[in-house]
Amino acid sequence: MAKYSDIKGFTVQTLSSDPVASQAAGGTWASGGDLPATRYLMGGAGSQTSTLVAGGASSPPANGNQVNNGYEYNGTSWTAGGNLNTTRFALAGFGASNTAAVMAAGSASPGSAGQNAVEVYDGTSFSEAAEVNTARGEVPGGGGTSTAGILFGGANPPGTSKNETETWNGSSWTEVNNLNTARELLGGTANSYTAAMCMSGTDDGGTEKLTNVETWDGTNWTEVGEVNVARWGGAGTGTSTSALFYGGANSPNYLGSTEFWNGSSWTEVGDLSTGRNLSPSVPSGTSSATLATGGQAPPSTTASTEEWSAPAVFTKQIEGQLFFNSTTNTFKETIDDIPSTSWASGGNMNTSAQARQIAGITTAAIAASGLGSPGRTANVEQYNGSSWTEVGDVSVARNQAAGTPASPYTSAMIFAGDSGSPNTNQATAESWNGSAWTEVGDLNTARTQTCGTGASNTAALCVSGSDNPNQAPITAVVEQYDGSSWTEVGDVNTARRENPLCTGTSTSSIFAGGYAATGNTDKSESWNGTSWTEVGDLNTARQAFGGGGSSNVSSLAVGGSAGDKDQTELWNGTSWTELNDLSTGKSTTRSGGSASNCINAGGYSTAYSNLTEEWTSSLANKTITAS
Secondary structure, three states, X not given: OOOHHHHOOOOOEEEOOOOEOOOXXXXXXXXXXXXXXXXXXXXXXXEOOEEEEEOOEOOOOHHHOEOOOEEEEOOOOEEEOOOOOOOOEOOEEEEEXXXXXXXXXXXXXXXXXXXXXXXXXXXXXXXXXXXXXXXXXXXXXXEEEOOEEEEEOOEOOOOOEEOOEEEEOOOOEEEEOOOOOOEEOOEEEOOOOOOEEEEOOEOHHHOOEOOOXXXXXXXXXXXXXXXXXXXXXXXXXXXXXXXXXXXXXXXXXXXXXXXXXXXXXXXXXXXXXXXXXXXXXXXXXXXXXXXEEOOEEOOEEOOOEEEEEOOOOOOEOOOOOEEEEOOOOEEEEEEEOHHHOOEEEOOOOOOOEEOOEEEEEOOEEEXXXXXXXXOEOOOEEEEOOOOEEEEOOOOOOOEOOEEOOOOOOOOOEEEOOEEOOOOEEEOOEEEEOOOOEEEEOOOOOOEEOOEEEEEEOOXXXXXXXXXXXXXXXXXXOEEEEOOOOEEEEOOOOOOOEOOOEEEEOOOOEEEEOOEEOOEEOOOEEEEOOOOEEXXXXXXXXXXXXXOOEEEOOEEEEEOOEOOEOOOEEEEOOOOEEEOOOOOOOOEOOEEEEOOOEEEEEOOEOOOEOOOEEEEEOOEEEEEOOOO
C-alpha cells in the first residue's frame, strides 16, 4: 500500500528537544558545590573545572569583614587553597587555572582605599609580585594568563572611576590605551589578554548603571553593542567574540539575567537560579562552560555555586523549519517572534534633527539631512551597530524629504522635501553608493511632506505629499524610479501629507496614516506594483512617523504625531496589531529596515532628538495548533 507521504506531503524531522539559536542559547545553570564559607567581592581566575577565588568579604560591610582566604574548585567541590598576603576585597583576578593565577589591585580598609598589590598563585601559595601602576579597587576587570594579562577600570577612592588599562608580562606592568568610559563595579573577561571585554558597571560616583560594552584588540578599546540589562557587579566569562555576562544588580533587584555575546550582539539566555551581585568573574571560562559562585543574594551573602553548561551537540534554529518534538508530542514551526520584540537603546547620533531619512538595519544604517538647530542640515551619519560617524553630506539640505528605508545603507536614496527660505519644494533626488552621493533624475512633481520606499537606489517609490510650499493642495500622485528616471504610476486612493508611512519595495508596499483633507487619518493602502487597494486601518491615526518593512504583508509603524506617539504597530497583511512601545514618544521620526530588524533615529519630542532605538526580533519555536 502506498504511503500518503509518498503521494503528497513532506517529511517532518523528529527531535527530542527544540532547536536553539546558538550553543549558548541551549545552555542552562545547575547547582554546583558550595563554597566553604559565604563570600562576596572576591577575585576570580581559571575555568569552570579549575577555578580560584581569593579575598573578598564574608558579609556586609566589606570594610569590616574583609578576608584573605583562597579557595580552589575542581569542577565538583571547593577546597581551601593558599591565603593572600595582603587582605583585600573587590579585586581582579586572571589566569588559566587554579594552579597559575594572578590576583591584582582591590580595596581595603580604611575607606575602601584602592590597592596596588599584586600576588601570583602557583597552586599552593601566593607570592608578592610587581605592583600595578595605578592603585584601584571597586572591582576592576582582568583577564589573560598568569604571564600575559590585562587589568582595566575600577576606582580609587570609591566614586572616582578609572579608565586606565595595564598589561602584565609575567614580571611587570605596562600602561596602555585607556577605556573609552571610566567605570567601576564592572564585568570583565578575557581568555586571551588581546581579546578582552569590559561590560556594564557604574559611572563616576556610581550614579548611573551602564549598558555600554567595550572590546580590546591588544591595542585599543572599541565600543560595541550594549547589553540588554544595565547592571553593576555582574560577572563575565569568555572572549571578545564569544562571552557571557551574568548576575549583578540594578537597584533594588539582584539579577539572574544571563546574556550571550556572539561577537556582534547580546542575546538573553537561561537565567541563574539565584539572582546574585558581586560574585567574581571567571575570565578563563567559556560561553559554554563557566560558573557563578558566592556574591550577595537575598537575604544576604551566599556560598552557593551554579555551573553553566551548553550542549556540544544541538540543532540550530532555521527560520521556517517544521519539526515534531517527541518529548512534548507537539508539531512546531520556527518563526520570527516579532510580537515579543522590544525596543533597545542604541548609540546617539552626533546631530539632533527631525525627519532624517533612514536606510538600513540595526547593525548598518545611514541617516541623512532633516531639520535641526539652527535649520535644515545636509549632515549624513553612518551607524555600525553601536555608534554614528559623520560621512559625506547630501548636496541639498532638506526637511520633510523621502527615501528608501528598506534599502541597504550602501545603496540608499533621498528625494523630494523642502529647502531654503522661503520654502521651496524639491524635485531633486540623490543616490548613495556607500561612500558618496550622486544627483540622479528629478521627480516629475516637486513635493514635500511626502513618503518613500524601496529596496535599493535603483528601485523606489515617492508617494503622495504636498506639491505646494504652503502645504496645500495635497497630491495623490505616485512616482516610481527605475534607476534612471521617474514615471508616474497609479495614484493613491486618499491623498495625504505630513509624512505618512510607506514601507516595503517599489512593487510591494504598505501606505498608512498621514494628514488627509480633514485631519490625521488611520487609513492604509496596499501596493502590488500596479494599483493601490484600501486595507485594514491603523489602530492610532497619526502623521509624521516611520517604520520598517519588506513587503505589503509585513511592516512596522513606529512613533508619530497626534501628540508625540510611542506606539509600534505590526501589519501582517490583514490587520495592524499594537506591539511594545518606543521608550520615548517622538514625532517627525523616521525608521529603516524590516519588521524583524528596524532602526529608529531622530525626531522631535521636547526638542530635536538624537536618540536611536533598535528593534531586533529573535527566532522562536511556536506550536502548530489545529483551528
